[in-house]
Amino acid sequence: EAQVTQNPRYLITVTGKKLTVTCSQNMNHEYMSWYRQDPGLGLRQIYYSMNVEVTDKGDVPEGYKVSRKEKRNFPLILESPSPNQTSLYFCASRTTNEKLFFGSGTQLSVL
Amino acid sequence: EDQVTQSPEALRLQEGESSSLNCSYTVSGLRGLFWYRQDPGKGPEFLFTLYSAGEEKEKERLKATLTKKESFLHITAPKPEDSATYLCAVPNAGGTSYGKLTFGQGTILTVHP
Numbered sequence: 001e002a003q004v005t006q007n008p009r010y011l012i013t014v015t016g017k018k019l020t021v022t023c024s025q026n027m028n029h030e031y032m033s034w035y036r037q038d039p040g041l042g043l044r045q046i047y048y049s050m051n052v053e054v055t056d057k058g059d060v061p062e063g064y065k066v067s068r069k070e071k072r073n074f075p076l077i078l079e080s081p082s083p084n085q086t087s088l089y090f091c092a093s094r095t096t097n098e099k100l101f102f103g104s105g106t107q108l109s110v111l
Numbered sequence: 112e113d114q115v116t117q118s119p120e121a122l123r124l125q126e127g128e129s130s131s132l133n134c135s136y137t138v139s140g141l142r143g144l145f146w147y148r149q150d151p152g153k154g155p156e157f158l159f160t161l162y163s164a165g166e167e168k169e170k171e172r173l174k175a176t177l178t179k180k181e182s183f184l185h186i187t188a189p190k191p192e193d194s195a196t197y198l199c200a201v202p203n204a205g206g207t208s209y210g211k212l213t214f215g216q217g218t219i220l221t222v223h224p
Contacts, residue, residue: 004154031210042216043155043198050210058211059203090154098143098202100212102154 002027006091006103013081014111021076021106023091029101031094032074033058034066036087037105043090049074081110113138113203117215124222127188132218134199135181144182146175147198149217155198158184189222196220 004025013019025032033048035058045058049068063085065077074093078085091103118133136144143162147155159168161177168175172193174185184197196217203211 033210033212035214040216043200043214045212045214048210056210059213092154098145098160099157100145100147100155102156105152105154 002101004091004093004101004103006089006106008106009104010107012109012111015082016080019078019081019108021078021089021091021108023074023076023103024072025074025091025093025101026072027093027095027101028071029093029095030071032068033092033094033100034064034074034076035090035092036060036085037090038087046076046089081108083110086110113201113213115199115201115213115215117197117199117218119218120216121219122221124186124189124220126190126222126224129185129187129189131186132184132197132220133181134184134215136199136201137180138201138203138213141179142202144177145200145212146182146184147200149196149198158197186220189220191222191224194220194222 034046047066089106146158149155159175200214
């Protein structure tokens with residue numbers, strides 16, 4: 001089954017403790033992207049990757065890192081999480097016709 | 112700066128009561144407009160892509176249309192299962208080849224039986 005898999009589904013952590021949210025797709029898509037979704041602010045793009053070793057900033061990249069060492073994986077790294085990064089995070093990948101496939105989301109709480 | 116604004120924020124309909132959702136945008140050179148549906152606790156699901164003014168696309172009870180300044184998502188005779196948040200998005204002119212996407216805040220649609 002074609003899918004984008006994020007882990008974990010829920011994560012509670014404390015300020016400053018480094019964490020990684022994993023994202024994997026099995027559709028051989030070149031493009032992958034991370035978004036955060038907050039009430040009243042909608043979906044905002046954090047980073048995107050057009051291909052392996054090619055990443056670029058979205059609209060809200062501060063406090064986040066990404067890497068794209070292989071086509072299927074695109075992890076999101078928070079080196080020193082802060083409470084304002086509490087949010088619902090989505091990973092997505094895309095075909096060449098711009099149709100985005102989203103993961104099920106990761107609900108992150110930073111205390 | 113590219114902007115996408117959706118209205119209304121929330122819409123309550125009775126089953127069978129047709130209506131429309133609006134997505135207005137300001138971008139320098141539209142390169143497509145996308146509609147997604149999002150159910151609670153899930154990731155958005157792709158509905159339509161529109162590329163040029165005058166274009167229309169349909170899927171079951173949904174029809175999306177596009178003008179030079181806005182897009183409409185028309186819902187004909189909705190059913191309770193159409194209840195969801197509907198999102199529109201446009202490629203950001205500052206991005207690489209559709210890399211950056213700007214989403215609207217969404218319209219929460221509730222259809223009562």
